[in-house]
Amino acid sequence: MAARTRRRGDELIAALYESVLAEFDEVGLGRLTMEGVARRAGTAKTTLYRRWPTPEALLVEAIGAAYPVEEPSPAADDLRGDLIRALELLLEWARHPSARAVQAILADRRRAPELAAGLQEVFDASGRRFTATVLHHYARLGQLDPALLTPVVEDIGEALVFKHGLDTGEEPDRGRLAEIVDQAILPAVGLGR
Structure with missing residues (x-):
């Protein structure tokens, strides 16, 4: 105490x-x-x-309050780098007690649906979504077609980070994050490498 x-x-x-x-x-x-x-x-x-x-x-x-806000490069001159940094930020946050709380609440959303809904409201109101934040920043500046930024595309990076963790029991390293960006997110927005 x-x-x-x-x-x-x-x-x-x-x-x-x-x-x-x-x-x-x-x-x-x-x-x-x-x-x-x-x-x-x-x-x-x-x-x-x-x-x-x-x-x-x-x-x-x-x-x-603990949920991080991704800040893409203001000049919008490094989409790939900003996306990798967004996924790194996701991993940093995933180690924080607030991430464990979110996971526990969402895993048991039937028992506390109002709490899960409250979380969703917090995240929706803030517009904080890791790679989606970056993608929308670049779209606002005319570098991406906003029509391509569907909910599925917005979630690709985060979903693949979590899938890697489920499959291996480990966090993806920077090389794996780059592969997620290069092989999944960039092609989904028409910028395949």
Whole structure:
């Protein structure tokens, strides 16, 4: 248990986000409570209830805050490199406690459909989608045909990264990420190598 300290603003919010993700990691969704999060954060549970009605609401916000935003090169001059970096960012995020929380929630979406829907709303509202973010950036700048950016094309890179992990039990290395980009994503948008 963390000792109680006087934290405010962003420092307090960051501590609460970290605490709810750690608590979820340890106890799971069914045993996640405001009391547990407050104890771990070293703060009063009333502090949490002032901003969030439930621990699940806090969890969804913490996941949204931890979800990375891909920033393609502003000049849009390296699509291949930006796509590889987007997949590397996906792998970095997959190691974060928020990714484990997302995986657990989505794996058990029947038990907590409102929580899964809340996650989807967070991701849809933010427009954060790793390779899709990059592809849409290049399309906005006229370098890709936006008609080719279907939901399937947007998901190809992420799907192949996760399939590699399921098949091998390991993360794909940079060479494998380059193969995914060169052999799947670029051809899907009419830029085969």
